[in-house]
Amino acid sequence: MGQLTSADGTRIGYEQGGSGPPLVLVHGTSAGAGRWAKVLPQLQSRFTVYAMDRRGRGGSGDTPPYAMEREFEDVAAVVESIGAPVDLLGHSFGAICSIEAARRVRNLRRLVLYEPPMPVPGATSGPGVRASEDLQRLQDRLDASDREGVLEIFFRDMNGMPEAQFEAFRQLPEWRSRVAAAHTLPREVGAVQAYRFDASAFTALQVPVLLMLGGESPPYFGSAIDMIARALPQAQRVTLAGQRHVAMDTAPALFADSVLSFLS
Numbered sequence: 001m002g003q004l005t006s007a008d009g010t011r012i013g014y015e016q017g018g019s020g021p022p023l024v025l026v027h028g029t030s031a032g033a034g035r036w037a038k039v040l041p042q043l044q045s046r047f048t049v050y051a052m053d054r055r056g057r058g059g060s061g062d063t064p065p066y067a068m069e070r071e072f073e074d075v076a077a078v079v080e081s082i083g084a085p086v087d088l089l090g091h092s093f094g095a096i097c098s099i100e101a102a103r104r105v106r107n108l109r110r111l112v113l114y115e116p117p118m119p120v121p122g123a124t125s126g127p128g129v130r131a132s133e134d135l136q137r138l139q140d141r142l143d144a145s146d147r148e149g150v151l152e153i154f155f156r157d158m159n160g161m162p163e164a165q166f167e168a169f170r171q172l173p174e175w176r177s178r179v180a181a182a183h184t185l186p187r188e189v190g191a192v193q194a195y196r197f198d199a200s201a202f203t204a205l206q207v208p209v210l211l212m213l214g215g216e217s218p219p220y221f222g223s224a225i226d227m228i229a230r231a232l233p234q235a236q237r238v239t240l241a242g243q244r245h246v247a248m249d250t251a252p253a254l255f256a257d258s259v260l261s262f263l264s
Contacts, residue, residue, distance in 0.1 A: 001059045002050075004081050007073040013059020014052040014078060018044025021109075022082045023263070025051040026075055028092025029188045030151060032058040032177045035091075039248045042256035047087070047263075052078050054094065057181035068096075068191035075101035085109040087263055092117055092245065093188055096195060099228070103205055111205075112259055114212040115245055118197050118224040134158055135193075138186040147182035154185055159245065160218055172249065197224075199231035209235035210262040214243040221245070236262065 001013045014024075015033045023043060027035045033051040036043070043049050053060040055074055063070070075097045079086045087110045090098025095116035102111050134153075141149035155161040155169065169175070209232050211225045229235050238258050240247045247255040 003059065004077055006055075006070065006077045008063055008070055010055055010063040010070070010074065011059075011061035012052060012055065012074050012077060014050045015059075016048065016050050018047055018049045020047045021087065022084055023047035023049050023087045023089065024075070024078055024082070025049060026088070026090040026094035026098050027051075027054065028094045029192075030154065030178045030181055030185050031091075031174065032181060034058075034174045034177055036248065037174065038252035039256045039259075042253070042260065046260060050078060050082070054097070054184075056184040058177065066187045066191075068188075068195060069100075071097045071191075072100040072104060076104040079105045079108060083107065088112070089259060090114070090116070091248070093192060096192065099202070102207065103202060108207050110208045110210070110263060112210045112212065112262065113228065114247075115214065115217060115221045116224055116228070117192055117221070118227065119193065119195060120220060120223040120227055123220055123223060135186055135190055138189060142183060142186060147179045150182040150185055151178055154189070158189075161244070165244070165246075165250065169246070169249065197227060197231070199227075202231050205232065206234075208262075210259070211235050211237045212247075212258065213237065213239050214245055214247055215239050215241045217244045238262070 002016050003011055003013045006012050025036050033053045036051050054071060056062040079088060085107050088098050088108060089112040091114045095113040096118060099113055102108050137153050138150055141153060156166050211228060213222055213225050240254055243251050
């Protein structure tokens with residue numbers, strides 16, 4: 001595992017493999033670098049892939065107090081450390097980190113965002129709705145040392161993952177890492193609920209952008225994609241038919257083909 005130091009002195013680890021131009025992968029909430037396992041072979045056949053562990057898990061350290069902005073700096077540090085023009089792919093929470101890192105670096109070539117859970121003004125569902133209730137439930141489970149319970153609330157109750165998909169999800173090798181990182185979930189949920197997308201901050205972002213959306217995902221993800229598209233009118237969209245929030249697990253070939261088609 002490679003390591004570097006972020007702006008606040010935190011150690012950030014990443015797994016590197018494959019050959020070709022550099023591609024940085026940024027995972028979502030509760031996950032780690034291993035969450036890309038099903039799509040790595042396809043991506044590494046065309047790219048040198050840097051799959052980072054966000055702070056608080058895996059090969060990365062953690063520095064209190066937590067602030068979402070430090071996560072943006074972590075992604076920027078990984079991208080800038082490569083030096084050459086870099087493609088950047090972020091999923092969920094990692095997609096928010098990626099778009100914010102995009103305006104902090106100078107060597108970004110292309111950007112892929114898969115369902116960033118951004119609060120949308122006026123929304124009646126999604127991030128920011130029932131905020132205090134959801135956070136309290138997560139914290140109560142964590143305080144009771146019920147780490148799997150934290151994940152159950154997040155995926156099944158808050159994100160509406162179908163029962164069959166959730167049971168398949170917990171059988172993946174990455175599940176153990178998610179349990180180990182459960183302590184990061186309440187703080188990241190709180191950070192997302194407080195986050196506000198400032199469209200005016202991205203007027204200088206002139207790189208090609210792909211916005212990815214699951215065809216069966218909850219509507220609030222589509223609303224977030226619409227909000228970003230209005231700020232980045234040159235962005236392209238792709239809908240992954242029949243998929244929800246974790247197509248890299250449920251349809252890895254479709255996911256990888258969509259990403260590689262854009263990056264080609």
